[in-house]
Amino acid sequence: MRIQPNPARTKAVFLDRDGVLNRSLVRDGKPLAPCRVEDFEIFADAHDALQTLKQKGFLLVVTTNQPDVGNGFVNGAVVERMHALLAARLPIDDIRVCYHSQSAGCACRKPKPGMILDAARELGIDLGSSYMVGDRWSDIEAGRAAGCRTVFIDRQYDEQRPDDADFDVRSIAEAASVICAATDADA
Ligand SMILES: [Mg+2]
Ligand SMILES: [Zn+2]
Numbered sequence: 432m433r434i435q436p437n438p439a440r441t442k443a444v445f446l447d448r449d450g451v452l453n454r455s456l457v458r459d460g461k462p463l464a465p466c467r468v469e470d471f472e473i474f475a476d477a478h479d480a481l482q483t484l485k486q487k488g489f490l491l492v493v494t495t496n497q498p499d500v501g502n503g504f505v506n507g508a509v510v511e512r513m514h515a516l517l518a519a520r521l522p523i524d525d526i527r528v529c530y531h532s533q534s535a536g537c538a539c540r541k542p543k544p545g546m547i548l549d550a551a552r553e554l555g556i557d558l559g560s561s562y563m564v565g566d567r568w569s570d571i572e573a574g575r576a577a578g579c580r581t582v583f584i585d586r587q588y589d590e591q592r593p594d595d596a597d598f599d600v601r602s603i604a605e606a607a608s609v610i611c612a613a614t615d616a617d618a
Contacts, residue, residue: 527550
């Protein structure tokens, strides 16, 4: 029997969740994950932005730190209900979650690239033609460490900012626009 060549590896956009796909609660200039399903508000421009990326051939993979679960402040079932909403309303392909607390030392919590690397291995993603989109330094660092191009959504938080993102934008719609433009330029 003839050995089949590997299928072409696909490209992906890795998406942080809070502040990217849904509104973060901002307190004292710092973003917080919503703790209740009632507070989980998907941005109005997220659906069309993601649809545009899908039409460009990107797999869409959410990668999110949810340490409130590991810290015992939020029940994992609440986060799973939020993710059921995301999956129902947005054209995403996969959701990867790090539930560990900051002190657990896991390999998946951003800024480590573990969630991205695992998804790439399991889904056959070419990281060099992929993007990480996030609203915090740790998202950009994780994407860069994984070998992706990076898009920083600047929500003007009062915290450390990435200075090495490939693109700086203000919304998920703008993130999709710059990724699509870069994809056209590569072609
Ligand atoms: Mg975020
Ligand atoms: Zn983790």
